Amino acid sequence: EAGVTQSPTHLIKTRGQQVTLRCSPISGHTSVYWYQQALGLGLQFLLWYDEGEERNRGNFPPRFSGRQFPNYSSELNVNALELEDSALYLCASSFFRGGGETQYFGPGTRLLVL
Amino acid sequence: AQTVTQSQPEMSVQEAETVTLSCTYDTSESNYYLFWYKQPPSRQMILVIRQEAYKQQNATENRFSVNFQKAAKSFSLKISDSQLGDTAMYFCAFSQEGGGADGLTFGKGTHLIIQP
Numbered sequence: 073e074a075g076v077t078q079s080p081t082h083l084i085k086t087r088g089q090q091v092t093l094r095c096s097p098i099s100g101h102t103s104v105y106w107y108q109q110a111l112g113l114g115l116q117f118l119l120w121y122d123e124g125e126e127r128n129r130g131n132f133p134p135r136f137s138g139r140q141f142p143n144y145s146s147e148l149n150v151n152a153l154e155l156e157d158s159a160l161y162l163c164a165s166s167f168f169r170g171g172g173e174t175q176y177f178g179p180g181t182r183l184l185v186l
Numbered sequence: 187a188q189t190v191t192q193s194q195p196e197m198s199v200q201e202a203e204t205v206t207l208s209c210t211y212d213t214s215e216s217n218y219y220l221f222w223y224k225q226p227p228s229r230q231m232i233l234v235i236r237q238e239a240y241k242q243q244n245a246t247e248n249r250f251s252v253n254f255q256k257a258a259k260s261f262s263l264k265i266s267d268s269q270l271g272d273t274a275m276y277f278c279a280f281s282q283e284g285g286g287a288d289g290l291t292f293g294k295g296t297h298l299i300i301q302p
Contacts, residue, residue, distance in 0.1 A: 105289050115277065130289065162231060164290075166266030171283040172219035172238065175232035175290060 074099070076178035078163050084184045085153050093148040093181045097165030103127075104146040105166070105175055106138065110159035120159075121146055122168050150183075158185045188213045188280050189203045192293035199268055200301050206253075207263045207296045209278030218256065219281040220261045221290065226274040234276070265298075271292065 077096045080167040085091050097104050107116040121140035129136075135151040144165075150157055160182050164175035189212045199205045211220070222234040237254050244252050249266045265272055275297050279290040280294045 088277055107289065115290075115292040115293045117291070120289055126256055128289070160229065164231075172281050174221070176233070177223075179228075179230045 076163055076165050076176055076180040078161075078181050080181060081179065082182045082184075084186065086186050087153055087155060089153050090149065090151045091153060091183060093150075093161050093163075093183075095146045095148070095163030095178060096165075096166075097144050097146070098176055101165035101167055101176075102144055103166045103168045103173075104140055104144065105162065105164040106146070106148050107162045108132075108159045109162055109180070110156070113159075115162070119148065130158045154164050158183060188215075188218075188282065188291045190280050190291050190293040192276075192278055192296050194296045195294070196297040196299070198299040198301060201268060201270060202228045203241050203268055204264065204266050205268055205298065207265075207276050207278075207298065208292070209261045209263070209293055211259050211261065211278070211280050211291075213259070213280065213282070216280050217283045218284070221279040221281070222252070222261075222263045223277045223279060223292075224272075224273075224274045225277065225295075231277075235263065242264075270300050270302060272298060274298060 079094045103122040109115045120127045138148040140146045160180045162180045163178045166173040166175045218239045220237045224232045235247050247260045251264045253262045275295045277295045278293040
């Protein structure tokens with residue numbers, strides 16, 4: 073069975089530009105989570121989608137947004153890129169049965185903002 | 187809000203030795219879930235072990251086991267007979283009951299190096 077996939081693997085953008093990252097969950101998983109792994113800041117929760125709806129977001133500005141499609145795949149959009157947005161963006165998927173389900177991670181998208 | 191603390195930024199042991207990685211957490215919840223994830227140099231995060239807080243029995247997965255002390259809010263990972271392939275960043279993570287409301291809360295990680 074295929075795992076979580078993410079595209080692209082690497083991206084280089086300049087400050088002020090916009091970027092879209094994509095994630096395909098494991099088949100049967102309805103929840104998709106996005107995390108930012110920035111150097112020195114560790115892994116931080118960005119967004120949670122389940123059944124096509126945004127369920128919660130972490131402490132990030134509104135220029136971080138996304139959506140989940142009917143096939144449960146997801147996009148993360150970042151507008152007005154700043155240098156500090158340079159990070160590894162990880163997507164994870166899981167079933168949702170009330171909490172505590174294991175999240176399975178994709179390989180990540182490495183974003184560099186110049 | 188929950189916090190997860192990993193006090194060992196880096197550890198190095200010889201192959202075949204046993205190593206224990208520490209993790210403490212802070213929460214006011216009575217039921218929750220704890221995880222150890224491994225992130226090898228290739229960057230793919232892999233689940234090592236999962237513990238449900240309401241279960242007294244410590245979780246085990248082959249060479250990996252945890253020492254879960256709920257009262258002390260401690261969740262250490264023991265790796266027995268360590269192998270070169272165990273070299274990776276190890277992250278302790280917390281999830282509250284009730285869904286992914288806050289996602290997983292991660293510690294800063296421990297870089298484990300297995301020496302030949």
